[in-house]
Structures are given as C-alpha cells and as structure tokens.
Amino acid sequence: MSPTAYLVVASLLFTLGAAGVLIRRNAIVVFMCVELMLNACNLAFVSFSRLNGSLDGQVMAFFVMVVAAAEVVVGLAIIVSIFRTRRSASVDDANLLKY
Amino acid sequence: MMGTASVLMSEPLLSQAALPGGATAATGAFSLLWLVIALPLLGALILLAGGRRTDAWGHLLATALPIVSFLLGTVMLFAMLGHDDTARTVGQHLYSWIPVAGFNVDVGLVVDPLSVAFVLLITGVGSLIHIYSISYMEHDADRRRFFGYLNLFIASMLLLVLADSYLLLYVGWEGVGLASYLLIGFWNYKPEYATAAKKAFIMNRVGDFGLSVAIMAMFATFGTVSIAGVAAGAPEATKGTLNLIGLLLLLAACGKSAQVPLQAWLGDAMAGPTPVSALIHAATMVTAGVYLIARAHAVFDLAPAAQTAVAIVGAVTLLFGAIVGAAKDDIKKSLAGSTMSQIGYMVLAVGLGPLGYVFAIAHLLTHGFFKANLFLSAGSVMHGMDDEVNMRRYGGLRKAMPLTFIAFIAGYLAILGIPPFAGFFTKDKIIEAAFDKGGAEGWIYGLAALFGAALTAFYMTRIVAMTFFGDKRWADEAHPHESPRLMTVPMLVLAFFSLVGGAMLILGGRFSTWLEPVFGPEPVVTHTIQPVVLTVVTLVAVLASAGLAFRTYAQQAVPATAPAGSFITVAARRDLYGDTVNEAVFMRPGQYLTRFLVFFDNRVIDATVNGLAALIGGLSSRSRRLQTGFARSYALSMFAGATLLIVAVVLVRI
Numbered sequence: 001m002s003p004t005a006y007l008v009v010a011s012l013l014f015t016l017g018a019a020g021v022l023i024r025r026n027a028i029v030v031f032m033c034v035e036l037m038l039n040a041c042n043l044a045f046v047s048f049s050r051l052n053g054s055l056d057g058q059v060m061a062f063f064v065m066v067v068a069a070a071e072v073v074v075g076l077a078i079i080v081s082i083f084r085t086r087r088s089a090s091v092d093d094a095n096l097l098k099y
Numbered sequence: 100m101m102g103t104a105s106v107l108m109s110e111p112l113l114s115q116a117a118l119p120g121g122a123t124a125a126t127g128a129f130s131l132l133w134l135v136i137a138l139p140l141l142g143a144l145i146l147l148a149g150g151r152r153t154d155a156w157g158h159l160l161a162t163a164l165p166i167v168s169f170l171l172g173t174v175m176l177f178a179m180l181g182h183d184d185t186a187r188t189v190g191q192h193l194y195s196w197i198p199v200a201g202f203n204v205d206v207g208l209v210v211d212p213l214s215v216a217f218v219l220l221i222t223g224v225g226s227l228i229h230i231y232s233i234s235y236m237e238h239d240a241d242r243r244r245f246f247g248y249l250n251l252f253i254a255s256m257l258l259l260v261l262a263d264s265y266l267l268l269y270v271g272w273e274g275v276g277l278a279s280y281l282l283i284g285f286w287n288y289k290p291e292y293a294t295a296a297k298k299a300f301i302m303n304r305v306g307d308f309g310l311s312v313a314i315m316a317m318f319a320t321f322g323t324v325s326i327a328g329v330a331a332g333a334p335e336a337t338k339g340t341l342n343l344i345g346l347l348l349l350l351a352a353c354g355k356s357a358q359v360p361l362q363a364w365l366g367d368a369m370a371g372p373t374p375v376s377a378l379i380h381a382a383t384m385v386t387a388g389v390y391l392i393a394r395a396h397a398v399f400d401l402a403p404a405a406q407t408a409v410a411i412v413g414a415v416t417l418l419f420g421a422i423v424g425a426a427k428d429d430i431k432k433s434l435a436g437s438t439m440s441q442i443g444y445m446v447l448a449v450g451l452g453p454l455g456y457v458f459a460i461a462h463l464l465t466h467g468f469f470k471a472n473l474f475l476s477a478g479s480v481m482h483g484m485d486d487e488v489n490m491r492r493y494g495g496l497r498k499a500m501p502l503t504f505i506a507f508i509a510g511y512l513a514i515l516g517i518p519p520f521a522g523f524f525t526k527d528k529i530i531e532a533a534f535d536k537g538g539a540e541g542w543i544y545g546l547a548a549l550f551g552a553a554l555t556a557f558y559m560t561r562i563v564a565m566t567f568f569g570d571k572r573w574a575d576e577a578h579p580h581e582s583p584r585l586m587t588v589p590m591l592v593l594a595f596f597s598l599v600g601g602a603m604l605i606l607g608g609r610f611s612t613w614l615e616p617v618f619g620p621e622p623v624v625t626h627t628i629q630p631v632v633l634t635v636v637t638l639v640a641v642l643a644s645a646g647l648a649f650r651t652y653a654q655q656a657v658p659a660t661a662p663a664g665s666f667i668t669v670a671a672r673r674d675l676y677g678d679t680v681n682e683a684v685f686m687r688p689g690q691y692l693t694r695f696l697v698f699f700d701n702r703v704i705d706a707t708v709n710g711l712a713a714l715i716g717g718l719s720s721r722s723r724r725l726q727t728g729f730a731r732s733y734a735l736s737m738f739a740g741a742t743l744l745i746v747a748v749v750l751v752r753i
Binding site for chain 2: 018021022025030091092094095096097098099
C-alpha cells in the first residue's frame with residue numbers, strides 16, 4: 001500500500017486549516033480550521049500506523065481527539081462568553097490583552 | 100626563652116625581666132587592688148545609668164569614691180614601703196580574657212613603684228578636682244552627668260596605669276579618650292564645642308592607630324603583649340623591629356600627649372569645663388604618653404633611633420607650646436600652650452634614656468600639682484568674672500580674689516623653677532640631664548630646654564601680670580569676687596604641693612631610689628656644665644625674661660584689643676599654623692579625594708550600571724510592541740517559526 005495519496009490529502013487538509021486560521025476573522029471558523037489541522041495530523045498518523053503495521057499511530061490519534069474534544073469545550077465556552085459581552089465573534093476585536 | 104632572656108638582659112632591665120614569675124602575688128592590702136579601679140567605675144555606672152534619680156546625691160558619691168581609691172592607694176604605698184626593693188612589684192590576676200592557643204591575654208593588674216605614684220597622682224588630684232567641681236558646676240543642670248564622666252575618666256586612667264599588658268593598657272587608653280571626648284563636648288549645645296570634642300577624638304585616633312599597630316608588632320615579634328614579656332623579649336629582637344615599635348609608640352604618645360605633629364587638638368580642648376582642663380588636659384590624661392614611653396623603656400633603651408625621635412619631638416614641642424602660650428589672650432589657651440610645653444619637657448626627658456626617666460616622672464608629678472592648681476585658679480578667676488576668658492578684660496584682680504591670687508602665685512613660682520619650689524627641682528633637672536646627654540645632641544636639647552625655661556617665665560609672668568596686676572579692664576557688669584571654700588581649699592592644697600612637691604621627691608635622690616626597681620639604678624653622669632653654673636644661668640634667664648614680661652604687661656597699659664603684633668605673634672596666635680598645616684596636608688587633599696571618588700562613583704560606576712539598565716529597558720520597551728493583541732498575528736508568527744524550523748531541519752538533513 002502506498003501512503004502517498006493519504007499524505008497528499010493530509011497535507012491539503014492541513015494547509016487549508018492553517019490558511020483558515022491566518023485569514024478568517026470569525027472565531028468559530030478559526031476554531032473549525034484548528035480542528036481541520038488536528039484531523040489532518042490524525043490522518044497522517046493513521047496512514048503511517050497502517051503502513052508500519054503498529055498501533056502507535058492509532059493510539060496517538062485517539063489522544064489527539066481527546067485533547068481536541070477538551071479544547072472544544074473550553075474554547076467554545078470562551079467564544080460564547082466573549083460574544084455575549086462584546087456582541088462580536090471576530091478575533092480581531094478581542095485585542096485588549098496587549099502591550 | 101624567659102630564662103635566656105634574663106641572662107642576656109642589660110642591667111636596668113633585670114627587675115622587669117623577672118616580673119611574670121617575679122611579681123609577687125597580691126596579698127594583704129594589695130588584694131584590694133582591683134577595687135581601686137572598680138570603685139570609680141561603679142560610680143560612673145550608678146550615675147550614668149541611674150539618671151535623674153541620682154541628681155540629689157550623685158556628686159557626693161562620685162567625690163567619695165575616688166577619695167576611697169586614694170586611701171587604698173596610700174595604704175598600698177605604705178605596704179610597698181614595708182617590702183624590699185625586689186618585692187615591690189605586685190601582680191593581681193583577675194581573669195583570663197582571651198584564651199586562644201598561642202595568644203593568651205589575661206586581665207591582670209600590676210602595681211609597682213611607678214604605677215603607685217600614678218595612682219596617687221590620679222586619685223589625689225582627681226579627688227581634689229571632684230571637690231572643686233561640686234561648687235564649680237553647682238548651677239549646671241547636668242552636674243550629675245559631669246560627675247559620671249569624671250568617674251569614668253578616673254577608672255579608665257587607673258586601668259591604663261595598672262594594666263599588666265599593652266592590650267589592657269589600650270582599653271584604658273581608649274577609655275580616657277572617650278571620657279575626654281565626652282567632657283570636652285560637655286556643653287555640646289554650642290556647635291564649636293562639639294567640634295572641638297570631635298577634633299580631639301579624631302586626632303587621638305591617629306595616635307591610637309600607632310598604639311594598636313605597635314601591639315600587633317609586639318605580638319608578631321615577641322608572641323606576647325604583656326609588659327613584662329615584651330621587656331624580657333626585647334634584647335633578642337632586631338634593632339629594626341624595636342625602632343619600629345618605638346616609633347609607633349611615639350606616635351601614640353604624640354596623639355595622647357598633644358606633641359608635635361599631633362598637637363592641634365589641645366588648645367581647642369579647652370572648650371570643656373575648667374575642672375576637666377585641670378584634670379584631664381593638664382594633670383593626668385595628657386601625660387599618658389610619657390607614661391607609655393617610660394613603661395616601654397625596655398624597648399626604647401635598645402632602639403636608639405626611636406629614642407632620639409622621642410627627644411626631638413619633646414624638644415620641638417616644648418618650644419612650640421611655649422611660643423603659642425606666650426601669644427594667646429585666652430587664659431585657658433595660654434595655659435594649654437604651657438601644658439604642651441611642659442609635657443614636651445617630660446618627653447624630652449624620657450627621650451634621654453636612663454638619664455631622664457626619673458626626672459620625667461618627677462616633673463610629671465609636680466606638673467600634675469602645679470598645672471592642676473593653675474587651671475583651678477584660672478577657673479576660679481573665670482567663675483568670678485562671669486566666664487570671661489580674655490585676659491585683656493582682667494587686670495588688678497589680686498585685691499578682689501586674694502586666695503586665688505595666692506594659689507596662682509604658688510603655681511607660678513613652681514612652674515618658673517624659682518628655688519626651692521617644685522619646678523626648680525624637676526624642670527631644672529631635665530635641663531641638666533639634657534646637657535649631660537653630651538655631644539652636639541646634648542647641646543641642642545640643653546639649649547632648647549634652657550630657652551624654653553626663659554619662654555616659660557615670659558608667658559607665665561604675662562598671664563599673672565595681665566590677670567592680677569595692672570589696671571582694671573573689667574567689663575562694666577563684672578563684679579569679681581572670691582570663690583567659695585569648696586573651690587579655694589582644693590586650690591590651696593594643690594598650691595601647697597606645688598611649692599614643696601619637688602623638694603619632697605628630689606632631695607636626697609628619694610625618687611630615683613624609689614623608682615630603681617622599675618628603671619634600674621641611677622646612671623653615673625659626667626656633667627657637661629657644672630650643675631651650679633647651669634642653675635645660675637637658668638635662673639638669670641628666667642628672671643630676666645620674667646622681668647621683661649612684667650614691665651611689658653603690668654607696668655605698661657594693656658590695650659583692650661590685641662595689637663597687630665609681629666609676624667611671630669600673628670603665627671603664635673594661630674597656633675603656629677598647626678591647623679593650617681593639617682588643613683593643607685590632610686583635610687584639603689582628603690576633600691579632593693572624596694570629591695574625585697564621588698565624581699568617579701557618579702560618572703563611571705553609576706553611569707555603567709544605569710546605562711546598562713537603560714539599554715535593556717529601551718530594548719524591551721521596543722520589543723514590547725510585538726505584543727499587539729491580535730490573535731492572528733501571533734498565529735502568523737507561530738506559523739513562520741514552525742516553517743523556519745522545518746526548513747532548517749530539512750536543510751540540515753540534506
């Protein structure tokens with residue numbers, strides 16, 4: 001089995017995610033792009049796991065999912081709270097913490 | 100080491116060498132030796148710690164304690180007379196002070212013919228001055244504190260002369276320095292008096308430095324700091340070491356005894372109350388330098404260069420003090436010049452070696468009597484004249500204050516050396532011994548001492564004439580009156596001893612026999628000039644000079660303000676530029692040095708530190724700007740960083 005196709009897809013997904021994080025202003029979208037990057041990584045992990053016939057990569061993928069789930073809980077809570085106080089979900093508007 | 104040392108010992112040192120083992124243990128009357136010091140110390144403690152509660156009776160207690168010490172001293176004198184010459188050195192070990200391996204210092208006292216003479220002088224004159232002060236300080240709100248300090252002084256001075264090691268002597272030495280400082284600045288609400296106290300203290304520190312280094316050098320050389328141990332080890336030390344120790348001890352003596360070049364503090368020390376000037380700055384403390392050199396005679400006898408330096412310092416100071424004393428209009432400062440000059444005589448005498456030790460100590464004792472008497476009389480005059488010290492405001496006081504006049508004249512006759520009064524026996528002996536030194540050296544010392552005697556006659560006659568003779572030049576509100584009994588009686592007692600003290604000590608060689616266990620037998624002298632001739636010459640010089648002064652200051656009118664005077668008078672009024680020299684040599688360069696150091700500190704050290712801090716501060720306030728608050732810009736920098744890392748890893752792999 002050749003991993004090339006899987007890795008190309010993973011790279012594409014990762015690039016889309018990174019571009020989204022840098023370009024989009026809406027916090028929810030930025031958040032989803034982060035998830036996209038994480039899942040691109042998961043895809044690469046699983047492909048290598050399959051390639052090498054060991055379960056390490058799959059275990060790592062589970063860990064990433066768990067961390068991502070926890071992150072979603074905290075992150076969404078922060079975003080909702082910011083939206084309630086400032087009536088905006090733009091990441092550029094939440095810029096009080098600076099020099 | 101001790102055994103070989105005593106074999107090698109030259110004759111005059113024998114008795115000292117035997118001291119550590121040879122000092123008789125204190126029994127009988129001598130077992131109370133520690134009390135002599137402890138009593139005044141206790142008095143000082145009670146008065147200073149007791150505060151206002153002791154105001155009512157403090158001065159009586161403080162006067163009684165030195166009197167008890169004096170009686171103890173007298174008992175010891177008689178106990179000593181009952182012993183043989185060899186058993187007259189009595190040691191009392193109190194406790195072990197510094198018991199370290201290789202360095203043992205015990206607190207021990209030693210009383211021998213020399214120190215018993217000092218004990219009697221200190222407690223005797225001290226007691227009389229305490230009695231005098233009861234009346235003199237009567238109207239001072241702080242009389243109790245004054246008496247506390249006086250007792251502290253007496254205790255320290257006794258410790259100084261009874262100590263059996265140089266280290267313990269140093270404790271007493273510092274104690275008298277402290278008491279002197281406290282008493283000069285007793286009226287320290289006047290800024291110039293406080294300055295005078297500071298000046299005395301600081302100039303004394305220079306001398307104390309010499310003493311402390313001398314003690315260290317003694318320990319390094321002899322392995323001990325006990326007086327007897329040093330005397331025993333001296334013959335085995337090299338000349339260079341002994342000269343060094345001798346010169347350091349001389350520095351110490353110069354500071355404490357106001358000898359050139361550390362003389363400038365004594366004139367200003369007259370800021371203290373007059374009884375203090377009489378006790379500390381005339382009779383006792385300032386003679387501590389002479390005592391130190393006489394005590395360390397084992398070192399000086401083997402260190403000719405240091406001994407010559409001592410004699411030169413003495414000869415210079417005796418002229419210096421006399422010239423200053425002759426120009427001052429302030430009666431106390433004039434007497435201070437005289438004190439300096441008379442101590443110069445003593446230092447000259449101890450610098451002559453075995454020829455002069457006995458006469459130095461004899462003159463020290465008689466000087467203690469007559470100078471204390473002169474100061475107390477001067478204090479009595481000031482008391483009657485509303486604290487006026489300018490002699491140009493006195494004149495014709497002999498009728499107003501007859502008893503003071505009699506006491507002053509007794510001191511005057513004693514210091515001039517008119518036979519058969521005290522100075523004739525002690526000061527003229529020093530002049531004689533100076534000539535007997537022989538050679539060019541002897542002539543120089545002798546002529547200096549002779550000229551000093553003539554100057555002494557001049558300035559003393561000037562003081563007497565300006566104060567007691569001539570027209571009344573009193574301030575309008577002055578009503579001179581005789582002082583109360585409490586003041587005149589001590590003066591008259593001292594006056595009595597001023598008159599007969601010299602004859603009591605010197606006639607029949609009594610004092611040199613008495614001090615033989617300390618200084619060794621009297622050396623055989625070959626007279627340069629026959630004593631009779633010298634006595635006549637000295638007397639003629641003294642009388643001529645006194646006559647000149649009397650004609651100038653008693654028979655002619657004394658102007659109320661000082662005339663301009665020749666350049667010598669101007670110089671002498673300014674203490675022969677002693678302060679100017681100190682300012683030019685030490686004060687100004689010191690100030691320039693501190694100014695430079697302040698500049699260096701500000702401009703170099705602080706500038707470096709502050710510059711570094713400013714640089715880092717500036718850098719960080721700029722890099723702070725990177726923290727923009729935009730989450731996406733952080734994400735971009737993370738992305739760029741990650742990309743850079745990957746590129747780097749890839750490049751390294753390839």
